[in-house]
Amino acid sequence: MTRRPNLAVVGATGAVGEVLLGLLSLRQDVWGEIRLVASPRSAGRKPVVRGEPVEVVPLTEAAFDGIDVAVFAVPDVVSAQWAPVAAARGVVVVDDSAAFRTAEDVPLVVPEVNAAALRIRPRGIVASPASTTLAMIAAVGALHAEYGLVELVVASYQAASGEGRLGEAALREQTALVGGVEIGRQTGDLRAVIADHGPFAAPLALNAVPWTGTLADGGWSSEELGIRDESRKILSLPALKVSATCVRIPVVRTHALAVHAVFEREVTQEHAQEILGDAPGVVVYDNPEAGEFPTPNDVVGTDPVWVGRVRRALDEPAALDLFLCGDNLRKGAALNLLQIAELVAGEPRPA
């Protein structure tokens, strides 16, 4: 490439955007201009990127002039409308929303697992998976390569910041409200103290809410179906059996998952730990005797997915039970977007 490619960050002021700007300052710098884009509400703000304040510009067609790669971290509807606009102007779009993840002509990429899928992108759009999927797929993909994956049963422990800045702020407010109160003495205590649930379907502080996403057929949520569809697509396993139950818990940042994975071939605990230890983007932290297992709090702000509680199922020699944690804003969003964008930046291009 003769010049450094120019990057637009669309949604630079959101929860994912903020972490993305932080990563841009930390990672090896491959970019020419970095342009920050958001809604007109934020235009004129000047977040710091690579040590310098950069003015946020509103999302318009002109925002893509001279841009080579754009990462989108905006709501689904905004991506659905604007990613094609950017792509039509020759920009490679890397999108974090759900708008394109299951589209047949859009690759869904996790560089550690299926980097090659990036090459075929007829619409000029590449999608990044949901942060729940990203909290497990590098680990599950490595085990699949060895044992042949047949089925996943997943239960999630999802952080409030999965609902962006609003979700994070709502949990902080709710936690401050309940901090001094004797919650948990009788039914509905929290509803008496927390009038505003924020983006959650019920009070979240000191509670668990078994609902994320929107309603789909059969009582499933869009996020539960997403884990199924995305795992199948990333692993090229269209018949993979997947059942997921998605639950929001009062954690600010980092999703956790309990995963029961069934394989074609027999597993052992030690061998599974070895495979996971060798897998790119995965850290094994698994010694309960020494109190070592990942908790969301210990994973915040780190790049990899952390795996602990690796056990061979007692009644099924070809199954493993695992507990995984991944920072939903980092590998679950900003980092995966940037990894993809950097791969695009490194591609040979017409001069």
Added chain:
Amino acid sequence: MTRRPNLAVVGATGAVGEVLLGLLSLRQDVWGEIRLVASPRSAGRKPVVRGEPVEVVPLTEAAFDGIDVAVFAVPDVVSAQWAPVAAARGVVVVDDSAAFRTAEDVPLVVPEVNAAALRIRPRGIVASPASTTLAMIAAVGALHAEYGLVELVVASYQAASGEGRLGEAALREQTALVGGVEIGRQTGDLRAVIADHGPFAAPLALNAVPWTGTLADGGWSSEELGIRDESRKILSLPALKVSATCVRIPVVRTHALAVHAVFEREVTQEHAQEILGDAPGVVVYDNPEAGEFPTPNDVVGTDPVWVGRVRRALDEPAALDLFLCGDNLRKGAALNLLQIAELVAGEPRPA
């Protein structure tokens, strides 16, 4: 029975004990004397039972004089030592600890599921299951009766009061500490603010800790194995396949479980909801469109197990996915103990 039987509550001052005393004041009164027993630390305290203060006496052999039934809600080691002492004096012991749950000559009883097991108790001891098992077993048992259960995959969302008064107090203190603090910006934030984890293996406020119980073989925890062993025993299914991952979350009271249940026969969502709706001790609260699914906060202080998010697995017509909540101190402990004790009290006895 010619006279009303006398009841001893051993562990009357604990988290389970407190709820038990409350229930004794609420339920139909079948008891003669109610004697309160705890450690010498609490002797002399006078909690109110049935509207009257009753003095706590220390745990000694004499504490069982004239007693017919004793419910034990004390640590495992205390039960292991004292339940046989009480039984040797002719007292029927109903024990809430893990000391006897898997003993072959001790029945493990959930009245809605296997009341008949109560009859054969060679040691004069009856065990009550763990609160995790109790959060699902009435619902799972009803489904088993209809469909034939083959396998359970369970992920728990367990409340702090599962660790008794100390656990509850620790979560309250931790929550007050983090209420005003910007936790979740970087790795280990909570460890900087919360020095004392209480009975948990890591800070619990705004976190999730994938560990409850003690370490067993193969990386499993005693509580995970307990769910397996207890489900098999209560349902008389010695070959039932069970995988559980137990996780503590920052909720004061009420355990929740995500359950993937595989059956011999095909299921439908509607029929499963009907069966659960007819099951004793189970309430179906399942209409996500209207925001209806159980959360721990809505279940505190209620008797039944609440079931929501009932879905037929998409890739397995004989499997269901469910989300269940049960008050760990009520059905998970005090209520189940009292239900068993009341059944014993109602048995025909030698005059």
